[in-house]
Amino acid sequence: MTTSAAAAHQTVRILSVPSADLRDALADASPAVDVVLWDFATPPAGLDLATLDAAVLPYTGRAHLDGALEAAPNLRLVQTQSTGYDGVADLVGPDVAIATAAGVHAAATAELAVGLALASLRGLDDAVRQQAEGRWHGARYPGLADRRVLLVGVGGIGEEIRRRLVTFEAEVTRVGSSARDDEQGHVHGSDELVALAPHHDVVVVITPLTDATRGLIGAEVLAALPDGALVVNVARGAVVDTDALTREVGAGRLRAALDVVDPEPLPADHPLWSAPGVIITPHVGGNTEAFPPRILALLKRQVERLGEDREPENLVRRGPWG
Numbered sequence: 351m352t353t354s355a356a357a358a359h360q361t362v363r364i365l366s367v368p369s370a371d372l373r374d375a376l377a378d379a380s381p382a383v384d385v386v387l388w389d390f391a392t393p394p395a396g397l398d399l400a401t402l403d404a405a406v407l408p409y410t411g412r413a414h415l416d417g418a419l420e421a422a423p424n425l426r427l428v429q430t431q432s433t434g435y436d437g438v439a440d441l442v443g444p445d446v447a448i449a450t451a452a453g454v455h456a457a458a459t460a461e462l463a464v465g466l467a468l469a470s471l472r473g474l475d476d477a478v479r480q481q482a483e484g485r486w487h488g489a490r491y492p493g494l495a496d497r498r499v500l501l502v503g504v505g506g507i508g509e510e511i512r513r514r515l516v517t518f519e520a521e522v523t524r525v526g527s528s529a530r531d532d533e534q535g536h537v538h539g540s541d542e543l544v545a546l547a548p549h550h551d552v553v554v555v556i557t558p559l560t561d562a563t564r565g566l567i568g569a570e571v572l573a574a575l576p577d578g579a580l581v582v583n584v585a586r587g588a589v590v591d592t593d594a595l596t597r598e599v600g601a602g603r604l605r606a607a608l609d610v611v612d613p614e615p616l617p618a619d620h621p622l623w624s625a626p627g628v629i630i631t632p633h634v635g636g637n638t639e640a641f642p643p644r645i646l647a648l649l650k651r652q653v654e655r656l657g658e659d660r661e662p663e664n665l666v667r668r669g670p671w672g
Contacts, residue, residue, distance in 0.1 A: 380657025447669025
């Protein structure tokens with residue numbers, strides 16, 4: 351492919367967004383890019399979807415998108431509003447680039463991860479139940495200071511979690527896909543999890559969901575954790591083996607604080623709902639009031655870059671920019 355042909359293949363001039371608010375906010379981001387509304391239920395008024403170059407996906411929920419993007423056969427780029435992008439590649443052809451919202455959710459997800467750990471380790475879930483019963487019952491809980499935390503995931507959100515844990519005077523051991531050293535020190539490989547687990551009181555999971563990480567925190571890792579250890583998952587539910595975790599917390603051996611589960615949502619009769627020592631939040635890690643201005647700022651930068659025929663930020667599959 352010649353240089354001019356490659357540049358033409360990368361050109362994005364029509365971008366869809368899934369809400370009128372985003373369309374209006376991005377209307378003047380670049381004179382070279384036309385921002386249109388496509389909610390994936392009805393096509394943009396007056397626009398042939400065959401001319402659509404790029405699409406911003408809804409923030410949550412992808413099940414209703416199955417087959418929807420087939421109506422736009424000439425897409426060059428899809429942009430998520432989430433950090434995770436599992437399942438997105440199944441929605442589009444192999445030549446379509448995928449960009450994520452990496453960085454947008456880092457602070458919010460990190461604060462929830464630490465908040466869940468604190469709530470469990472300080473017994474706040476027990477206190478809420480006791481309040482509802484009008485019961486005053488003091489007890490000593492582990493707390494977060496001096497806890498040995500195994501942090502599984504060393505990306506942008508993982509680093510934000512690490513910084514906050516250190517502020518609370520926890521001892522943090524980091525685990526990535528492979529062993530290495532970086533500016534923060536040593537990163538252990540995921541193949542060391544079983545050996546590391548017995549020496550840690552808390553596991554915080556923030557790794558992406560991939561074929562390699564599905565079930566990463568499985569029965570063997572969970573069984574290796576010491577009695578009373580806490581599992582915090584703010585990544586994707588399927589990174590943790592739900593059945594194995596349910597057995598451990600049902601027996602009262604482990605505690606869990608989960609923003610994500612597998613399946614999601616949990617069936618109403620799932621035993622995790624009522625298991626002792628379990629806190630469940632409904633996948634709200636990045637969903638705070640910080641989200642709208644941060645995603646808008648990212649999308650404005652993307653539209654500006656696309657209007658200048660520059661490479662988008664946060665590409666996880668390069669497509670035409672390969």
